[in-house]
Amino acid sequence: MRRRRVLLVAGGIFVMNLSAVFGSVPRFDNFDGDSLSPMWKVFLDDPRNILIEQTHSRLEVTSTDLSDEVDALVVSNAWSICTSDDFKIKADLYHSAVTNNWSEVYFGVGYRDDPLHYNENYIEIALGCDFHEPGYWYERGAGDVELDTDWIPRYSSDATLYISYDASLDKLYLSSTGYGPQNAWKTVTGVIKGDWNRATVKIGLGGYSEGVPLASGQARLDNFVIDEATLCEVFLPADVNEDCKVDLADFAMIAESWLACNLDPQSACPQ
Numbered sequence: 519m520r521r522r523r524v525l526l527v528a529g530g531i532f533v534m535n536l537s538a539v540f541g542s543v544p545r546f547d548n549f550d551g552d553s554l555s556p557m558w559k560v561f562l563d564d565p566r567n568i569l570i571e572q573t574h575s576r577l578e579v580t581s582t583d584l585s586d587e588v589d590a591l592v593v594s595n596a597w598s599i600c601t602s603d604d605f606k607i608k609a610d611l612y613h614s615a616v617t618n619n620w621s622e623v624y625f626g627v628g629y630r631d632d633p634l635h636y637n638e639n640y641i642e643i644a645l646g647c648d649f650h651e652p653g654y655w656y657e658r659g660a661g662d663v664e665l666d667t668d669w670i671p672r673y674s675s676d677a678t679l680y681i682s683y684d685a686s687l688d689k690l691y692l693s694s695t696g697y698g699p700q701n702a703w704k705t706v707t708g709v710i711k712g713d714w715n716r717a718t719v720k721i722g723l724g725g726y727s728e729g730v731p732l733a734s735g736q737a738r739l740d741n742f743v744i745d746e747a748t749l750c751e752v753f754l755p756a757d758v759n760e761d762c763k764v765d766l767a768d769f770a771m772i773a774e775s776w777l778a779c780n781l782d783p784q785s786a787c788p789q
């Protein structure tokens with residue numbers, strides 16, 4: 519129905535001491551200051567035609583009519599959410615561009631296998647519009663492939679979007695009314711710890727446009743809150759499986775590859 523590509527999430531290769539930047543990871547961001555918190559990293563597909571900026575005490579996505587299937591988003595910088603425990607996160611989103619082409623603002627979780635390539639895995643809930651019909655949009659994807667999508671009409675420009683996770687059931691609940699299964703519009707089962715096999719996930723907040731000129735205030739995000747979560751502040755260099763702990767599981771993965779050598783040519787490897 520809507521061909522799109524979303525660039526959600528950074529890889530886990532960024533080893534920096536985030537706690538040195540601002541103590542522990544904040545549990546909320548109201549985007550009110552003069553500049554974006556270091557808890558976020560910005561990704562822009564095409565800075566000439568789509569931007570995400572902290573201004574007017576919120577995050578605003580703006581774009582031109584030359585934006586062509588492009589994203590602008592902020593992603594959790596170095597920190598991530600542990601999937602060993604339940605989590606509850608929410609954010610306020612607003613989208614009022616009613617046009618024939620698709621544009622949206624979104625909130626989601628995901629990760630990227632290979633930070634050098636468009637190889638993202640993500641689950642998002644969005645406020646968007648195309649064919650002059652505003653709607654809520656759900657999407658689960660891997661790279662350029664949409665694996666699962668859904669859409670329902672929307673009658674308000676703003677909404678609080680809720681993402682909650684039941685770690686024991688590996689169920690992710692997406693909603694515009696509240697946390698948990700009782701509020702879920704979409705329930706995604708067996709993906710985060712199942713298909714993805716992830717001990718942590720990153721958070722993404724952003725916008726997307728297919729040639730829709732988004733003016734200041736038409737597409738915006740605000741008031742990100744972590745109501746419940748165990749956070750990983752930063753991956754340690756020896757944390758091979760990225761579960762925020764360095765233990766025997768990491769050692770076992772290292773031992774599996776011990777003395778392996780992938781140099782090309784192979785003659786460069788120790789003989």
Ligand SMILES: [Ca+2]
Nearest residue numbers: 548575576740
């Ligand atoms: Ca704000």
Ligand SMILES: [Ca+2]
Nearest residue numbers: 757759761763
């Ligand atoms: Ca580990």
